[in-house]
Amino acid sequence: MDKTVVNQLRVSSQDIRSKQHVTSNQTASLTTLDNRVHLGSLSGKVLLFGGVYSNLQALEQLKRIAEEQGIPPGNCICTGDLVGYCAQPEEVVQLFKIWGVKSILGNVEIQLRDGAEDCGCDFRKGSRCDGFSQMWFPYAQSKLSKSSLEYIATLPNHIDFRYAGKDITVVHGDYFNVSEFVYKSTDWQIKQKNFDATGADVIIAGHCGLPFHQEKEEKTWINPGVIGMPANDGSPNVWYAVLDDSMETFKFKHHQMEYNYKLANARMQTDFLPQEYARTLITGIWDNTEILPPYESGLQGFGIQL
Numbered sequence: 001m002d003k004t005v006v007n008q009l010r011v012s013s014q015d016i017r018s019k020q021h022v023t024s025n026q027t028a029s030l031t032t033l034d035n036r037v038h039l040g041s042l043s044g045k046v047l048l049f050g051g052v053y054s055n056l057q058a059l060e061q062l063k064r065i066a067e068e069q070g071i072p073p074g075n076c077i078c079t080g081d082l083v084g085y086c087a088q089p090e091e092v093v094q095l096f097k098i099w100g101v102k103s104i105l106g107n108v109e110i111q112l113r114d115g116a117e118d119c120g121c122d123f124r125k126g127s128r129c130d131g132f133s134q135m136w137f138p139y140a141q142s143k144l145s146k147s148s149l150e151y152i153a154t155l156p157n158h159i160d161f162r163y164a165g166k167d168i169t170v171v172h173g174d175y176f177n178v179s180e181f182v183y184k185s186t187d188w189q190i191k192q193k194n195f196d197a198t199g200a201d202v203i204i205a206g207h208c209g210l211p212f213h214q215e216k217e218e219k220t221w222i223n224p225g226v227i228g229m230p231a232n233d234g235s236p237n238v239w240y241a242v243l244d245d246s247m248e249t250f251k252f253k254h255h256q257m258e259y260n261y262k263l264a265n266a267r268m269q270t271d272f273l274p275q276e277y278a279r280t281l282i283t284g285i286w287d288n289t290e291i292l293p294p295y296e297s298g299l300q301g302f303g304i305q306l
């Protein structure tokens with residue numbers, strides 16, 4: 001990235017942090033110049049998830065879990081990509097509105113908001129993922145109502161909140177690039193630049209599709225995973241995470257979620273969606289590992305290494 005842009009981001013984040021001290025006890029949101037929203041201080045359980053990918057059945061199940069556990073919508077935060085590979089983008093966005101949970105923009109929402117012609121995932125041209133996106137992205141565009149696009153346009157790029165004594169920032173890919181794939185095997189230096197730029201103690205990220213966490217020198221990177229597609233581990237179950245401050249310290253846990261994946265698969269039985277993704281909902285195995293580094297690619301079908 002251009003150094004000037006990075007420096008501008010740093011100045012902006014310092015400015016934001018100074019505003020956070022002023023507003024940390026307020027519950028009202030503060031929209032900042034780089035489209036960051038600060039939620040103030042949160043307490044109680046916080047539900048983290050990402051990548052709904054137009055999978056309505058997974059979102060409905062997660063809503064049930066939040067309600068059973070008494071987690072209010074204001075404590076439920078999505079890392080973006082509400083819309084994606086599956087069959088019900090319009091229903092997913094409308095359920096988000098009704099439920100009232102928080103989300104940042106994923107690359108898919110940015111492209112939809114801007115009326116772009118592709119999903120913005122940065123797939124290599126001519127790759128299998130690139131070919132599939134030429135089916136599911138126009139399908140999603142054709143299904144979304146004006147009201148849903150207006151809702152998407154209200155989402156921020158990043159969310160900040162304070163929790164159990166930690167400053168937390170939610171990003172999609174990483175802070176600098178919404179389409180950056182950051183994995184467990186990704187060099188820590190790349191992650192560290194995000195902590196430096198945001199001032200956060202904890203970064204919650206999405207986009208790459210795999211749950212993991214990594215801690216170093218009191219900084220923690222957490223990817224809660226995605227609920228719209230399995231994690232390439234050979235199971236149809238999907239992943240989310242919960243923050244817990246009940247012991248008055250910062251704690252988190254990854255969770256697997258069972259849901260009605262057979263119905264999600266049945267909804268995808270149309271010529272307009274890639275059937276490879278419909279199969280993945282059942283097998284838990286991705287069609288390809290084009291986007292994965294060797295470490296994560298080698299774990300295909302062997303379960304998740306958290």
Ligand SMILES: [Fe+2]
Binds near residue numbers: 108172206207
């Ligand atoms: Fe994404």
